Amino acid sequence: MKDRFGIDASTLAGTQFWRRPQLGRRMFFRHMASAMGGYFLLPGRSAEHVAKAAVSPKGSAKNCIFVFMDGGPSHVDTFDLKEGAWTPASFQPTSFGDIRFPRGLMPALADQLDNVAFLRSVKAYALVHGLAKTWVNIGRNPTAGTAKIAPHIGSVVSMELVKQQGDLPAFVALNTPLGVGPGYLPPEYGPFYITPNGAGVGNTKHGYGPTRFDRRYGLLLSMDTELRYSGELGAAPNEMFSYNFAARKLMYNSDVDSIFTFGDGEKNRYGNSGFGNSCIAARNLLRARSGVRFIQITQGNWDQHDNIYAPNNSHVTLAKQFDSAIGPLLADLKNDGLLDETLVVAMGEFGRVPGPLNPTGGRDHYLQQTVLMAGGGVKGKRVIGATDRDGRATTEPGWSRQRDIRNEDLEATIYSALGIDWSTVRRDDPLGRGFEYVPFSDRDLYGPVHELWE
Secondary structure, three states: OEOOOOOEHHHHHOHHHHHOHHHHHHHHHHHHHHHHHHHHHOOOOOOOOOOHHHOOOOOOOOEEEEEEEOOOOOHHHOOOOOOOOOOOHHHOEEEEOOEEEEOOOOHHHHOOHHHEEEEEEEEOOOOOHHHHHHHHHHOOOOOOHHHHHOOOHHHHHHHHHOOOOOOOOOEEEEOOOOOOOOOOOOHHHOOEEEOOOOEOOOOOOOOOOHHHHHHHHHHHHHHHHHHHHHOOOOOHHHHHHHHHHHHHOOOOOHHHHHHOEOOHHHHHHOOOOHHHHHHHHHHHHHHOOOOOOEEEEEEOOOOOOEOOOOOOOOHHHHHHHHHHHHHHHHHHHHHOOOHHHEEEEEEOOOEEOOOOOOOOEOOOEEOEEEEEEEOOOOOOOEEEOEEOOOOOOEEEOOOOOOOOEOHHHHHHHHHHHOOOOOOOEEOOOOOOOOEEOOOOHHHOOOOOOHHHHO
């Protein structure tokens, strides 16, 4: 059965998709290419016809921390706990009001549930990792025409919210592999990648000291000036100058270095992991009022097809690592008075097959998933949406549009929380089609989950 967007969920979620992955991918791409291609060819379509009257951004947050749980965590073993004979006793399922939660698996997060809301009626469009990850990061179908120029959500936030560039870019990606960048937007709105280890920024000091570095940098500027302003090479020299200038602001900068400098005590309190170090750095970036507005943190290896409950190198290990860092992060942000102005989002690209485990003791890919939201004015200790007893499908959407929540809706929710008009259509894209912040804005097919604040 197809939903209102023309997506055949049963085709994507069927077991033949993973038993015959090449066939599944061909079917998916053929379906999506046809659907999206038809969208752009619809007669009378005008991206200028946007329902502005219905747009009222929430504007409850100044910053966003987006935690990407790379690989697809099992929703029924974390944020939408569904108990069965397979559930380990160590999970200690506990009721917190309307929330059934694995307290034994995530005790630190359990202590922060007053600040957390779970969106349980979320459904991905794709079951292929690469496709689904990109979909999350750009908030649109990666096979659509404008996807090739689409910026990361964080790049749009950076462009919209930064009035004056600080020492650090407004978009920082922590513990995150190189991936989606600013798209067709200027490079200064792209992510600044760094993997914090507590020892500062790294590679920001010249081998022969600041005096010689300044002399060489001055020589570079004098040599580049004529070329940069001649216009002979188009925008390339200016973009290179922007990169050089941004890098220069990090050199010998003790204020920036201190943000990424922390000791073993802090590391241990956040779980002593790469993910934990990134959460410390995210907290420090906000504490320092560094000008950073969108922070992405990645925790990888959630692709658990085998031995999901094994005590080591498994879902259990990753969940405890996540809990050991996200719990202190939420607590510290609240104590600092920063949680109210910072939207925290945690999600993967999709969920895992509910019910009993597969023959190898794991869970395979599944469209249904749950997303954690906290801070930024979000009302905590709540669940929006509900699934059936196994977590296989949405039984109650829990929001005004009365359907599953999609990536595009989550994108609109982030924009709205930050005070950004999600229905914006830019007219500076190189394709000349008009770039919509959220796809299908002229048809109002997607929108924010404002029930988070109600």
